[in-house]
Structures are given as structure tokens and as C-alpha cells.
Amino acid sequence: MVVALHSIPRADSxxxxxxxxxxxxxxxxxxxxxxxxxxxxxxxxIDRGQxxxxxxxxxxxRLKKLPAVLAPPGDTEILAxxxxxxxxxxxxxxxxxxxxxxxxxxRMYDLLREIRVAWLTEAVSAGPA
Numbered sequence: 493m494v495v496a497l498h499s500i501p502r503a504d505s506x507x508x509x510x511x512x513x514x515x516x517x518x519x520x521x522x523x524x525x526x527x528x529x530x531x532x533x534x535x536x537x538i539d540r541g542q543x544x545x546x547x548x549x550x551x552x553x554r555l556k557k558l559p560a561v562l563a564p565p566g567d568t569e570i571l572a573x574x575x576x577x578x579x580x581x582x583x584x585x586x587x588x589x590x591x592x593x594x595x596x597x598x599r600m601y602d603l604l605r606e607i608r609v610a611w612l613t614e615a616v617s618a619g620p621a
Contacts, residue, residue: 519561524554524558524604526551527554527604528605530551533547548585548586552585555581558574558607559571559574
């Protein structure tokens with residue numbers, strides 16, 4: 493698995509690349525983008541010396557819904573792998589409390605980016621239904 497060397501954009505930078513409110517955006521992509529945006533907001537809180545917990549809880553709420561919407565119907569193996577990955581990500585995010593957690597936020601943001609790229613690649617290769 494290739495891990496991108498991508499950093500979380502600053503909270504005052506542009507929002508998600510695909511607007512979550514767009515009706516053409518699938519629910520799974522909206523969840524991914526919402527979780528990524530929550531991580532950006534959590535980093536902004538850390539940068540300002542505020543508690544990031546609220547944003548991290550929202551990110552984890554979105555993350556926990558991802559396995560069910562990303563796994564192909566009936567593919568229990570991928571569902572289990574995604575569930576394990578999300579469990580790991582939530583466990584890591586629970587450990588973020590202050591500036592020491594920036595590296596964890598970066599890693600989780602990169603993982604979400606990789607999931608997004610894989611999802612978009614699969615959606616394009618599958619073509620229209």
C-alpha cells in the first residue's frame with residue numbers, strides 16, 4: 493500500500509474538493525469528505541490551542557458508517573477489512589488531544605485520502621450501471 497505524503501490543509505484553506513451537499517455526490521463520498529473536513533477542523537482547533545474532541549467525534553461518527561457504504565454488496569471479506577481499518581482509525585483518533593496528535597491527524601487524513609482515491613478509481617473502472 494502506498495502512503496501519500498500529503499498534509500492536512502489548513503482550516504482556512506478551501507473546503508472539500510467535492511461539495512458534500514451536491515445531490516450528485518454519492519453518500520459514501522460525502523461521508524469520506526465530511527470525515528476529512530472534520531480532521532481539518534480538528535487541526536485548526538489544535539493550532540488555536542482549543543480542544544479538538546468535538547470535531548474528532550464527528551469524524552469518527554462518519555468513519556463508522558463507511559464500511560457499510562463502501563463495501564460491495566455481499567462481499568463480507570472487504571466489509572471486514574474496512575471495519576478493521578475504521579476501528580484502527582477511530583482508536584488512533586481517540587488518542588489525539590493536543591499538538592502531539594498532529595502526526596496522527598496527518599496519518600488518518602492520508603488514509604482517508606487513499607480510501608477516497610481507491611473508491612474513485614473503482615467507481616470509474618466499474619463504469620455506469
